[in-house]
Amino acid sequence: MGTPHSMNGFFAVWFEALDQDEPTVAFEIRNGRGRFLFMMFFDPEDEKTKDKLLVFLQSTRYMLKLKLYGAHDRGDFRIFLEDWQVEKIKRELQLEGGEGPAFDIAKFLDVLNASIPRSVPLSTKVKLLRENRGAYQDDLADILDFHKRTELIGERQLPPEKKPRERTLRKLYLYSAQSPEDVAAYIVDLKRRNCTVCWREPEISD
Template sequence: MASIKFNFSKLQKIYVDAWERKDPTIAFEIRIGAGCFVFMMFLSKEDTDKNDRLFIYFRNIETLHQIKLYGYHLGGNFEAYISAKEEDLIRKELRLQGRGNPFNFNEFLNELNESIPQFLSPTTKGETLRNTWEYIKDDMRNIIDEADRTILIGLKKLPEKSRPKDKTLRKLYLYINGCDNDISDFIESIKERNITLAWTNDPTRTAKTFAQLLTDFSNMQ
């Protein structure tokens, strides 16, 4: 089939909210029929080319796929060119292969778009990432900074001209035990103070707990 131009316009609200909260990570799942579609966007001011990438993980067929989005996203334009490859992945995820049941692909895309949540809680985001990361981490190593460093060892005040990297901060959702709402608020707070996180891959080091991290942050103020 020829490519279909489709606008995932319902992403706008949570996209804008992610930037406003200074926690630009989007992750949620949509269940339609037999299919489970995990939507993810990893936004970043330091890697602006990644702000146009929509990652979809198809749970049933355990496949990660990336779609390029075009248009002014803050204005509600998330236009994608959907090809036969995407349609085939969707059919497989819905387990429609080999069946004679009628399937209107355009109607399905509209249903998928309408199913995008208009509010994304930190809990939903955190749980979605943790439930999915083990299956996609090898393909997503450029989404987080220093992917091999997963032991959190503390906070680091940055020089005036430097800024915390979203690629470093979003690792909190993956490797720390804490309330996701608190993590989201904490990320916003340390960014305002120009503080980042220090990670290591040294197995002899003891990882900080979230409670210790909060105490350290309080002592830095």
């Protein structure tokens, strides 16, 4: 399985996402020559993405798909890295040449863990996910309902026993023409009114 590493710095942003009813996490950390985009997409009814952590290595354009282990509600977040994944991180940092001191993945992850923000506004998440949609294009089927339906039709009022599905509202992050700030405010308003949004597949012109 590889070597376990604590990433308990995730607790604050993970808890914030749950507490504010916006179960999506996205933030970027720069370290040396590397740029690391962390993404999590989760909600109570979504088993496919539960505990799944996507780490996009921006400079080398490679996606690491990791699982977060541990009792998250108690602040326990752990990842396991295989040797080949460590090599991908070294390449992102441009350290694969073998010069300089030996690379210590444990120390590097400690620094990365300490750099995880404690809070990320929804508008910032929207902006990051919109700018990097191509990075997780292959994962859209797991994180969106009917991922090929990308043309917004309008709103639909839900009955009291239902609530908007996160996998549907996330499409506003990616396909709305509004600013990230306006999208964030609109999603809050939709949830307040217990409304969802409807989508269809774009028509293909001849």
